[in-house]
Amino acid sequence: MTDYLNSTFLLRNQTAVFLYENFAKDMPIIDYHCHLSPKQIYENHHFQNITEIWLGGDHYKWRVMRANGVDESYITGDASDYDKFVAWAKTVPMTLGNPLYQWSHLELQRFFDIKTLLNENTAHEIWEKTNQLLNGEGFGARDLITKSNVQVICTTDDPADSLEYHMKLQADKDFGVKVVPAFRPDKALEIRRDTFGPWLKQLEQAVGKEISSYSDLLQALQSRAEFFHQIGCRVSDHALDIVPFEEATFDEVSDIFAKALRGEVLTTLEEHKHKTCTMLFLGKLYARLGWVMQLHMHAARNNNTRMFRRLGPDTGFDSMNDGQLAEALCALLNTLDEENLLPKTILYSLNPKDYPVMAALMGSFQGDGVPGKLQLGAAWWYNDTLDGMLEQMKTLANIGLLSRFVGMLTDSRSFLSYTRHEYFRRLLCNLLGEWVENGEAPDDKELLGKIVRGICYENAQAYFSFG
Numbered sequence: 001m002t003d004y005l006n007s008t009f010l011l012r013n014q015t016a017v018f019l020y021e022n023f024a025k026d027m028p029i030i031d032y033h034c035h036l037s038p039k040q041i042y043e044n045h046h047f048q049n050i051t052e053i054w055l056g057g058d059h060y061k062w063r064v065m066r067a068n069g070v071d072e073s074y075i076t077g078d079a080s081d082y083d084k085f086v087a088w089a090k091t092v093p094m095t096l097g098n099p100l101y102q103w104s105h106l107e108l109q110r111f112f113d114i115k116t117l118l119n120e121n122t123a124h125e126i127w128e129k130t131n132q133l134l135n136g137e138g139f140g141a142r143d144l145i146t147k148s149n150v151q152v153i154c155t156t157d158d159p160a161d162s163l164e165y166h167m168k169l170q171a172d173k174d175f176g177v178k179v180v181p182a183f184r185p186d187k188a189l190e191i192r193r194d195t196f197g198p199w200l201k202q203l204e205q206a207v208g209k210e211i212s213s214y215s216d217l218l219q220a221l222q223s224r225a226e227f228f229h230q231i232g233c234r235v236s237d238h239a240l241d242i243v244p245f246e247e248a249t250f251d252e253v254s255d256i257f258a259k260a261l262r263g264e265v266l267t268t269l270e271e272h273k274h275k276t277c278t279m280l281f282l283g284k285l286y287a288r289l290g291w292v293m294q295l296h297m298h299a300a301r302n303n304n305t306r307m308f309r310r311l312g313p314d315t316g317f318d319s320m321n322d323g324q325l326a327e328a329l330c331a332l333l334n335t336l337d338e339e340n341l342l343p344k345t346i347l348y349s350l351n352p353k354d355y356p357v358m359a360a361l362m363g364s365f366q367g368d369g370v371p372g373k374l375q376l377g378a379a380w381w382y383n384d385t386l387d388g389m390l391e392q393m394k395t396l397a398n399i400g401l402l403s404r405f406v407g408m409l410t411d412s413r414s415f416l417s418y419t420r421h422e423y424f425r426r427l428l429c430n431l432l433g434e435w436v437e438n439g440e441a442p443d444d445k446e447l448l449g450k451i452v453r454g455i456c457y458e459n460a461q462a463y464f465s466f467g
């Protein structure tokens with residue numbers, strides 16, 4: 001059997017190998033979007049076993065286990081951790097072709113030095129070896145981050161969050177990794193969801209005052225954003241499953257907010273007016289703070305009502321929205337730009353049909369002397385696959401500037417997912433290497449090295465200015 005995932009994994013030509021070894025492999029990681037727990041980082045959480053760290057919250061794995069016919073009790077149910085791991089081990093061979101197959105073995109190799117293929121027959125030995133290591137020194141959350149050469153971690157945080165653990169981490173001079181929050185005010189926009197009322201109470205607690213008007217809401221959001229800024233936040237994040245754009249006066253939206261506070265049902269039009277007005281307020285706020293605005297668009301979340309009632313969000317029952325994007329997104333960006341208050345913005349869509357639309361639209365708003373002011377976001381979720389990453393990079397190269405791309409992120413809930421950066425860096429170097437060896441690009445190692453270093457690290461360092 002060939003040495004699986006060997007040193008030239010995904011590097012199919014000599015130029016690719018040279019670029020990866022000399023310019024990509026050792027660059028630090030700036031993980032500017034993830035869902036890791038700042039509490040677990042602060043506490044250097046030690047994981048009981050491989051099931052906790054690998055399967056504890058990873059709905060990517062849960063989805064393929066379901067598709068493989070595994071009973072829910074072995075996924076999110078009450079089966080033992082060992083039985084859940086065996087169920088995953090039985091599934092892994094069936095994932096061949098899905099990046100989970102490569103990621104799983106890459107993680108076993110990079111963190112546990114295990115080169116054995118995971119399957120039902122090897123499950124027990126791998127369970128034993130991984131748990132022995134996890135229960136020893138050097139496998140706490142902080143250790144895994146440090147081993148992965150991570151320099152910055154951007155978690156995903158609600159405006160009402162106390163940021164207790166971010167502050168504790170920043171006071172801890174023994175931990176050399178910067179852990180900063182990202183401002184994710186989705187619940188402020190989702191005015192028709194039943195989460196809105198309870199969340200408003202949490203926000204009132206956080207700002208120490210009642211929120212009884214739309215003006216109060218905006219003041220509270222601004223106050224929290226300024227607090228987040230003090231704690232090092234330089235990026236916001238929005239899940240815009242659809243991009244609404246319905247202009248309305250401040251008074252109209254204030255009336256809509258009052259109607260919601262009275263518990264009255266809002267129309268879709270009223271919801272969209274609220275979302276549009278709030279997004280415009282926040283976009284201008286981000287521009288004034290110098291933040292980056294991330295828009296995660298066209299997810300179709302929580303499709304399975306029965307399972308949503310049972311398990312809640314982010315449990316593997318999401319898919320892609322195939323709606324239209326161009327007009328509303330252009331109106332949002334243009335309205336902000338007209339006041340010279342369009343922030344640095346990263347556009348993600350869960351539907352790759354939107355890549356050329358977003359890449360072309362970006363070109364209408366680049367400028368202000370900021371290289372890559374608008375970014376085509378890294379291949380997201382169902383697209384962070386070999387094909388998806390290549391499609392995103394090729395679209396950006398064809399329509400915009402790949403050289404100014406701020407590169408990969410893990411977007412993960414697992415501390416073992418940093419191998420996704422390696423996977424991406426290998427793909428990037430192979431893409432450039434193929435262009436060189438096909439004669440489509442010059443064999444100019446200085447230029448190629450500058451571009452590779454930029455996409456792997458230097459562009460993100462300059463773009464996010466985390467300090």
Ligand SMILES: O=C(O)[C@@H](O)[C@H](O)[C@H](O)C(=O)CO
Pocket residue numbers: 035239296314380381411412
């Ligand atoms: O940030 C998001 O909305 C998504 O990334 C979502 O959290 C999803 O669960 C995910 O992690 C996809 O990688």
